[in-house]
Amino acid sequence: MAVPSVLPLLFGFLAFSVVVFVGSASSSKFTELFQPGWAFDHFLYEGELLKLKLDNYSGAGFSSKSKYMFGKVSIQIKLVEGDSAGTVTAFYMSSDGPNHNEFDFEFLGNTTGEPYLVQTNIYVNGVGNREQRLNLWFDPTKDFHSYTFMWNQRQVVFLVDETPVRVHTNMEKHGLPFPKDQPMGVYSSIWNADDWATQGGRVKTDWSHAPFIASYKGFEIDACECPIAVAADDNAKRCSSSGEKRYWWDEPTLAELNLHQSHQLLWVRANHMVYDYCTDSARFPATPVECQHHRH
Template sequence: MERASTSLEFMAFCLSSALLLNLVICANFTELFQPYWAPDHIVTEGDLTKLTLDNVSGCGFESKSKFLFGKASLQIKLVEGDSAGTVTTFYMSSEGPIHDELDFEFLGNTSGEPYLVQTNVYTNGTGNREQRHTLWFDPTADFHTYSLFWNRHYIVFLVDNIPIRVFINKEKDGVPYPTSQAMTIRGSVWNADDWATQGGRVKTNWSHAPFVSAFRSFEIDACELLPEADDTVAKCSGLRQFWWDKPSLRKLDRHRNHQLKWVRARHMVYDYCKDTGRFTELPRECIK
């Protein structure tokens, strides 16, 4: 089991655990991540990393290592005020045209209107699996925790440890599922006013720039593949029993299922599985 975190509490845990297990990695943001786009728009101050969008550029970072199965979490405070046209992301992605990807995309809006959280799952280069939710809090007023959990059985998107979406492995029904491509962990802020706010009808107001989203408390509890390693995905896909492989994590428990139903009933505003206008035949994973 590999773990990494920039929170002080988690670092203390890591240091003590390392003495016992010698399996724990603890590091700060600059040790875990690197800019992949516009490094001059990324500022790190202790545990806080700020990503800035202006009329010149957005920006993004990615982890130096890749991961296959496990959990990645961070806290984000989103762009305040009029954020129309902007998108803040937290996601995992492999490389190439047939890549796998798990997305949190926070779609900005005009002042006083709620953010929409769009999630998406790509398998073998194909996405088009969007769900959109409102949130039960103001994501610009304080930091909140967003997590991606991923094992061989399902993928869970969590907000403050409450599941908002589950994507179940249905490979037996012919639905591709991400099991073999390790992913980097990424974050970004960028302009998407051609679609992000009210379908592109509301554009980015650059007089309100710069737009800043703040990230902190990065925690990675996942199977890590170092860039120079030769063990490839076999290290994470073999018979070794990681915590996310335990029988108790093969499906959501009753409490998490109740939470998911509550979110779907009160906060889901779009589900691709119900969009019969978009799909003449619903995707196979949508058929129960």
């Protein structure tokens, strides 16, 4: 089935991106925004293209040079081709400390011919276990596709090629915490997780197919940059619209999905979701509170 048209979706995220405000960062070069985090010898640079390598010695990972609060972060990734069973390629945002906030895309490799699964997860104040899994409407190993977090004080939206695949809504009115007070770094990595990644760990990594390569390009961060020396409360204030200071992510049109986006999300859930923690009564005999209030 073809994915619904995303053209109406674009205006919501692009119409306001032409307005650049103090504290926002935007770029497309890896070296301007990111730095290698570990296993430097497993990085391959080919012009604007970055490749991370996983072999039976090590994986590799990188992190953003700055931390951010609210905005949009996007990377184009081409996942490991062929037999990728046991491997995980992750793209995520996270703050520091035991009570951290985190938004995850985890791409779970599979045996040749079987579809990749994409696992998303959200941690708020150190509490996670909010996994959802979906397959995609395309082969993510054949070409580059964009994976995006859009984050403001009202919602966190996970997007694949500008199609929303998950929304986490601010439910503070129901007594639930929302990630809005901790600057987050941006990270990506590839590693061996054959104890759980493929069919619950039943299929192990076949190292005869190594090295496993994940390719990256199109690094974009249009978000509020938070200096390390500034207190969290002050960052929250400086990254929020007030008076004449207006940030695009606080525009009313981005407070919730528009009608077209809502239809897209419903389409994704109906046709591509294979696991949702909200319906896992074995893990959660009592339905998690946020699941009772989420419309999607």
